Amino acid sequence: MTRSGEPDFCARALRPYVITRGRARATRNTVGVETLLIAPDPTRELPVTASREERALVQMCARLISLVEASAHLDLPVSLVGVLASDLIDAGYLSARSGTPKQAAPDSQLLLEVLHGLRGFR
Amino acid sequence: MTSPARSPRRSPSPWLVGALVAGAAAWARHRGAISWPPAPASTFGAHAAPALTSAPDLSPSRLAEIEATAAFDRQRLAQMQHELEHLVKVRLPAALAGRDVPGARYTADLLPEASTSIDDLISQVTSALVEREESRRLALVELAGRVQTSAHRIQQAMSGLAEQHPGDPALLETTMRVDHAATQQARHAQSVKVLCDEWPGQQWPAALALVDVVRAASGRIVAFSRVQVTGDQTAAVVPSVVEPLIHLVAELLANATEYSAPSAPVTVAVRGVQRGAVIEIDDSGFGLDEYRLAEAREIVSGRRPLGVGDVGEIPQTGFAVVGRFARRHGFTVDLGISPYGGVRAVVLVPATLVETVELPAPASVRDPEPTTEAALEPTTEAAPPAAADLIDTRVDPPADPTPPDGLDGSEVRLPQRRSARRKDAGRPGGETAAGRPRPVVPSAPEVAPEEAGDWMERFFEGSQPIPVTPAAPAGAEPAENLSPAPTSTPTTHDSDLGGNVKPSTAGKDAAQG
Numbered sequence: 001m002t003r004s005g006e007p008d009f010c011a012r013a014l015r016p017y018v019i020t021r022g023r024a025r026a027t028r029n030t031v032g033v034e035t036l037l038i039a040p041d042p043t044r045e046l047p048v049t050a051s052r053e054e055r056a057l058v059q060m061c062a063r064l065i066s067l068v069e070a071s072a073h074l075d076l077p078v079s080l081v082g083v084l085a086s087d088l089i090d091a092g093y094l095s096a097r098s099g100t101p102k103q104a105a106p107d108s109q110l111l112l113e114v115l116h117g118l119r120g121f122r
Numbered sequence: 123m124t125s126p127a128r129s130p131r132r133s134p135s136p137w138l139v140g141a142l143v144a145g146a147a148a149w150a151r152h153r154g155a156i157s158w159p160p161a162p163a164s165t166f167g168a169h170a171a172p173a174l175t176s177a178p179d180l181s182p183s184r185l186a187e188i189e190a191t192a193a194f195d196r197q198r199l200a201q202m203q204h205e206l207e208h209l210v211k212v213r214l215p216a217a218l219a220g221r222d223v224p225g226a227r228y229t230a231d232l233l234p235e236a237s238t239s240i241d242d243l244i245s246q247v248t249s250a251l252v253e254r255e256e257s258r259r260l261a262l263v264e265l266a267g268r269v270q271t272s273a274h275r276i277q278q279a280m281s282g283l284a285e286q287h288p289g290d291p292a293l294l295e296t297t298m299r300v301d302h303a304a305t306q307q308a309r310h311a312q313s314v315k316v317l318c319d320e321w322p323g324q325q326w327p328a329a330l331a332l333v334d335v336v337r338a339a340s341g342r343i344v345a346f347s348r349v350q351v352t353g354d355q356t357a358a359v360v361p362s363v364v365e366p367l368i369h370l371v372a373e374l375l376a377n378a379t380e381y382s383a384p385s386a387p388v389t390v391a392v393r394g395v396q397r398g399a400v401i402e403i404d405d406s407g408f409g410l411d412e413y414r415l416a417e418a419r420e421i422v423s424g425r426r427p428l429g430v431g432d433v434g435e436i437p438q439t440g441f442a443v444v445g446r447f448a449r450r451h452g453f454t455v456d457l458g459i460s461p462y463g464g465v466r467a468v469v470l471v472p473a474t475l476v477e478t479v480e481l482p483a484p485a486s487v488r489d490p491e492p493t494t495e496a497a498l499e500p501t502t503e504a505a506p507p508a509a510a511d512l513i514d515t516r517v518d519p520p521a522d523p524t525p526p527d528g529l530d531g532s533e534v535r536l537p538q539r540r541s542a543r544r545k546d547a548g549r550p551g552g553e554t555a556a557g558r559p560r561p562v563v564p565s566a567p568e569v570a571p572e573e574a575g576d577w578m579e580r581f582f583e584g585s586q587p588i589p590v591t592p593a594a595p596a597g598a599e600p601a602e603n604l605s606p607a608p609t610s611t612p613t614t615h616d617s618d619l620g621g622n623v624k625p626s627t628a629g630k631d632a633a634q635g
Contacts, residue, residue: 048353052333
């Protein structure tokens with residue numbers, strides 16, 4: 001049925017504007033590719049209208065995961081996942097952070113060692 | 123070369139033939155049964171001719187004979203006229219409409235030649251019509267295919283553009299608009315193809331969840347943001363019917379959004395049932411009256427297939443397309459009155475076409491308890507951090523007047539890195555080079571996604587929450603210093619790094635930070 005001249009177009013069935021409900025801008029300008037996401041309460045039920053991507057994202061964020069990794073798992077462009085993640089952060093289903101729990105923070109000596117180790121790569 | 127050139131039409135136009143026959147019939151009616159000019163010489167006058175030429179013999183018996191012959195001819199003419207009327211009023215319209223052509227009514231009384239001629243006419247009209255229809259269909263399919271292909275090219279170009287400029291929301295927004303328009307264009311083109319009995323060639327590689335089928339369908343209509351999908355997240359359809367079902371649902375959604383208030387949502391529920399899975403689409407418009415509802419139900423169920431020639435001047439293609447897909451793929455589609463006042467469309471996907479899909483997720487979404495974390499960080503408490511203790515950008519971090527020593531120390535000391543560089547700017551980096559450890563880096567494949575996340579977490583651990591809120595003012599500066607991540611090999615083993623390097627030697631490389 002497909003004619004030979006037709007380009008082999010195999011985009012995803014779900015268009016980007018459907019995934020973000022028409023928005024191109026994240027509600028938070030602080031969510032970047034390196035932002036770490038975690039679901040404070042992964043068992044909390046999402047609204048019934050939540051999309052599969054949103055559900056999967058929250059499920060993934062049961063463990064700390066960076067935005068760029070999450071988008072790789074979702075097989076979606078980072079910019080789209082940023083929009084979704086921002087919504088979920090706004091709604092309280094996700095937390096964005098680039099730090100660690102306070103009590104889990106290592107001592108400064110360790111940090112310095114890491115720092116020097118990194119410099120040692122040069 | 124690719125498409126065989128069609129030979130020019132040889133058979134006469136059906137309209138011309140019809141007009142000729144109609145004219146002949148009218149003429150015959152006008153002249154009445156009295157005379158049929160060419161007849162005396164050829165067919166009809168066969169009996170009368172000898173009588174007329176031998177005029178002198180006018181005996182009563184002869185007159186009676188002539189009278190009988192004339193009566194016979196008159197009757198035959200009347201039959202011919204009736205037959206022509208039948209041809210013009212019944213048989214030709216049927217042939218032109220593509221229906222089954224009823225047989226001749228007076229074959230017994232007609233001359234065989236006349237009867238054959240009429241049948242020839244009918245078959246010529248029919249074949250000319252079929253040929254013309256087919257050629258028109260092929261032309262439409264071809265043109266629709268070109269439109270669809272170009273729409274897909276636009277979509278492809280837009281996807282590429284969006285990927286090339288990921289950080290530009292304005293551009294992303296524009297690509298979305300263009301993509302949306304192109305998607306609708308592709309749908310309309312595909313509708314034309316379907317009405318022309320040509321089926322979508324596009325195949326999706328994997329099963330698609332029904333909720334995503336509905337969302338994909340919503341992307342093909344204007345008011346996609348009004349569609350609200352709820353329900354079973356795991357019921358899916360097999361790849362072979364993904365495209366037909368998307369298109370079918372898109373047409374139902376288009377109908378639902380067009381015939382309800384522009385602000386009203388269109389709610390769609392997906393649920394698994396014993397016989398497969400059901401998609402229910404409710405709109406809150408005015409609905410259809412009884413007659414039109416009955417008609418629409420005939421069409422969407424596929425019981426009355428409509429082609430591209432049947433959809434009318436203002437084409438109501440939606441239901442016709444739905445019906446064609448339903449008929450072809452075995453979906454059961456029905457319409458009814460929605461509790462919201464509008465129309466409820468119900469699509470039953472048979473169980474043979476339904477399967478189950480899971481949410482996309484990392485290969486192993488493990489228990490939230492970070493088991494590796496405890497091993498790597500002796501200072502970490504065994505229990506996973508409670509949600510409230512996480513540093514959150516949404517709310518102020520819980521007041522913590524006495525932060526752990528480590529964190530405090532890092533906050534105080536890390537800025538020294540910059541000052542250290544300033545102080546020791548002139549020093550050569552010999553010691554750094556001497557102290558360079560060769561860290562044992564775990565090979566990349568062993569790192570699960572979650573571990574990579576852990577690594578990133580650890581990488582940023584000196585930094586502080588993103589300062590969305592005025593909270594944690596002290597954290598802002600260290601975050602500034604540490605967050606721009608230099609490219610380096612991930613490692614999860616802190617102890618592998620050179621721990622014996624003096625802080626004061628760290629100096630000159632801070633430029634990368």
